[in-house]
Amino acid sequence: MVFKRYVEVGRVVLVNYGPDAGKLATIIDIVDQNKCLIDGPANLTGVTRQVIPYGRIALTDLTVKISRNARQKSLTAAWTEADVLAKWEASSWAKKMAAKKKRASLNDFDRFKVMVARKQKSNIIAKKMKEIAA
Amino acid sequence: MTVAGKMNQYQVVGRKAATEDHPNPEAYRMIIFAPNPVIAKSKFWYYMHQFRKMKKTTGEILDCVQLVEKNSRIIKNYGIWLRYSSRSGTHNMYREYRDLTLTGAVTQLYNEMAGRHRTRPRSIQIIRTATLKASELKRDNGMQFAKKNVKFPLPHRVASGKRGMKALSSSTFTTQRPTTFFG
Numbered sequence: 001m002v003f004k005r006y007v008e009v010g011r012v013v014l015v016n017y018g019p020d021a022g023k024l025a026t027i028i029d030i031v032d033q034n035k036c037l038i039d040g041p042a043n044l045t046g047v048t049r050q051v052i053p054y055g056r057i058a059l060t061d062l063t064v065k066i067s068r069n070a071r072q073k074s075l076t077a078a079w080t081e082a083d084v085l086a087k088w089e090a091s092s093w094a095k096k097m098a099a100k101k102k103r104a105s106l107n108d109f110d111r112f113k114v115m116v117a118r119k120q121k122s123n124i125i126a127k128k129m130k131e132i133a134a
Numbered sequence: 135m136t137v138a139g140k141m142n143q144y145q146v147v148g149r150k151a152a153t154e155d156h157p158n159p160e161a162y163r164m165i166i167f168a169p170n171p172v173i174a175k176s177k178f179w180y181y182m183h184q185f186r187k188m189k190k191t192t193g194e195i196l197d198c199v200q201l202v203e204k205n206s207r208i209i210k211n212y213g214i215w216l217r218y219s220s221r222s223g224t225h226n227m228y229r230e231y232r233d234l235t236l237t238g239a240v241t242q243l244y245n246e247m248a249g250r251h252r253t254r255p256r257s258i259q260i261i262r263t264a265t266l267k268a269s270e271l272k273r274d275n276g277m278q279f280a281k282k283n284v285k286f287p288l289p290h291r292v293a294s295g296k297r298g299m300k301a302l303s304s305s306t307f308t309t310q311r312p313t314t315f316f317g
Binding site for chain 2: 001003004005006007008009029030031032033037049051054058059061068069
């Protein structure tokens with residue numbers, strides 16, 4: 001089991017608990033074995049500069065090249081250079097999160113449409129299976 | 135007795151009351167760590183009557199002002215010298231903490247002393263505090279994080295079952311043990 005995601009300066013993390021839950025942030029400094037200093041940057045993700053324990057964050061695969069304690073301006077520049085937001089939206093993690101969110105926000109008509117679509121899909125599959133089996 | 139919680143730093147200035155023979159007694163200033171100004175003033179008298187011949191009834195507090203951290207955006211290394219009484223005697227101690235603010239480090243100190251040594255806040259007296267450079271640290275724990283290019287994984291991540299969930303799993307029975315490896 002090799003570790004690929006490290007707590008390090010520049011690691012992009014997803015906050016998964018607290019008032020900023022669901023938002024991305026970057027680790028800009030490490031306090032100790034239990035907490036680190038993160039920053040959005042605030043103008044891109046809405047997470048302000050704060051200390052957060054590791055239990056409240058999830059490490060992602062993305063990193064940005066910054067120096068320790070980077071200020072918001074250089075952090076924003078590094079984020080736009082690495083195109084983090086686009087890379088994140090393209091990752092399957094973000095897509096699954098978006099799909100879950102969409103599913104939770106469906107209204108009754110949408111759920112009806114989903115049911116009809118699933119029936120159509122299984123109809124096509126059943127027909128094909130019958131063809132193959134015969 | 136200091137009830138710890140989030141500590142604040144106060145500058146308390148006081149002096150003996152003015153009398154006819156001494157209309158202008160010397161004023162003394164102390165830096166006190168306390169959760170609120172009421173306890174700060176009480177601690178001021180606690181220390182002052184140990185050091186000098188003055189007490190609350192014969193003195194007056196001239197000023198009690200909260201001191202705010204100059205730069206609470208960067209992590210600093212703090213060394214704290216303290217004196218505490220244990221069940222068998224009273225000892226001096228030196229501890230180091232990494233935190234954004236001195237008051238945060240002092241809060242950590244009180245919580246850690248309670249956890250590791252069962253010391254109640256009333257038994258702790260802070261003698262001196264200092265902000266240290268990384269090269270001046272003496273304890274291993276802070277030293278290993280004050281270096282350049284610190285990097286480590288988060289192995290064996292255990293989910294906290296109480297956070298926002300009714301149980302560790304959404305179903306009563308499952309065939310798979312939870313995963314603790316997240317890269």
